[in-house]
Amino acid sequence: MVPYPVALDLPHALVEWVTMLIVTREGDRRKRPIGGELSPTQRTINRALAQARAPVERGMARLKSWRIFRRSRVGPNRMTVIAKAVLTLEK
Template identity: 45%
Template sequence: MLRHDQRLADMADGNSVSESTVRRWRDELITLLAAQAPRLDRALRKVAKRGGEVVLIDGTLIRTQRRTGKADRRNYSGKHRCHGLHFLALTDENGRLIWISAAWPGRTHDNTAARHDHVLAHLRAAGLGALADLGFRGLDNDILDPVIVTGYTAGRTHKLTPGQKDANRVLAVGRAPVEHGFAHLKNWRTLTKLRTDPARATQLLRALLVLTNLEVNR
């Protein structure tokens, strides 16, 4: 941090600083901020320690600048009809972002990303439940003691019962804060210039998570 303080002082004194040097400082700062982002297990334990009982989980696509070539096809999301990177995120009951996953190709399914990060196991270890949309159906197959609640969906051969419709409405109300949490993150204009480098995107999103929470807590 002392090095960064000295660099800021040099800039304030009017010393000449090249564009490449500024970019390097920017990248170093992003790396430092990203390192402060909480790990999944620690984020969940913190929620439980505060007396929380559930978290909200969702997957989102961050649109990226399209690149040519076959290698970029996996970044195309058929659901959103655009190129991007897929992230999982958790918020607390009030919509405050508490964790964000590493970047995945845009076509990645929510359950695939959740299984890779062992989200279900971490929830059980912390003694927490999670409210999720239908994209997470099948992730938690424990009928007797489910941790993840996803609601009900109608099929070709059956319609939802009035009770199931009521349950879906209650779930939708309970999940509303997650959109508020994502809104804080997506308001950063720098995301409009994001490219499809997963490692770089992961660091940037986690750095923005740290800054977002600093802003919210002011």
């Protein structure tokens, strides 16, 4: 893969606001309660998320196995077309 570093010019107030959202909601993200089991709703949500993520993760694993993506010197737009072709061939 060819990494492309990027920097975004964001207002300081926006960065602070997003940081505070992350800090204040960190406890909410915790998927099992301490010493407890997941509720049936939480299990259903986790199962749905896993099913949605699985095809994407398999696709990324396939793309990483192709050497063309490690040695490529073309731009990201061209690589998108190549990635679509590889995933189509892999099906």
